[in-house]
Amino acid sequence: MNQSPSGDGANESLQPLEIPGAIARIKSKIVVLSGKGGVGKSTVAANLAAGLALEGLRTGLLDVDVHGPSIPRIMGLAGVKPEMAGDAILPVEWNWNLKVVSMGFFLANPDEAVIWRGPVKGGVIKQFLTQVAWGDLDCLVVDCPPGTGDEPLSVLQMLGEDATALVVTSPQDVAIDDVRRSIGFCRELGNPVLGIVENLSGFHCPQCGTVHDIFKSGGGERLAESAGVPFLGRIPIDGEVGRAADQGEAYLAVKGTSPAASAFKRVVAAAVRHAAGRGREASGDA
């Protein structure tokens, strides 16, 4: 980035620095939202991106959570600094098919709490969407901060109405109410909803191999039904998923055959179908 994000940031004259058509070269865009924090949204975003890459799609993962970027840790990229080519940010290659950019790459101390005014956050997000040399992508996955605040608003406005939302929730009722708000937010902006996924839904027990319901579950499915959006499944709590994330090996979750891996694959499949649809529209033979 050509200006320190923690500087005063009042003079965002970003226009001349944009990579022409950067967003136009991205076939499909999936914005990962959640009503509130603590539902494992970043883990879902990371596994979705890794899964898409493993399916052979050219994938980008953009983490715009300026307050608590967790993608570098989950993807095993903590401490990595992206290179610049002129004014363009070169995304970090996680593998041959997956390029990653996170706010965390640009923080001097990843643990610091960053407090930025809304316009500054908007400027940083704009830089991420227009100054990153993503190249040609089949799918860009954007991990947003929780809620319906400035950052998700900026992301959806800048990506436009063809960006679709993946809404992550947990089974509790209080989370479900927040998700209702997230769906209303997308509708207001004119963005479609790819679906709702219920994360942390039951516990995959290593002892007996089955999934135990530890909270009430099914709220995500009922909400999807009443809101008329697809329900993409329940992802159980699985120690292996957490361990993989701690070791920066998000892909383990989609490679395996556990209930969590199967659930992740279902979300990946929905995203693959969406990207395929976008590709047809782009080439005009829909």
Ligand SMILES: [Zn+2]
């Ligand atoms: Zn058990």
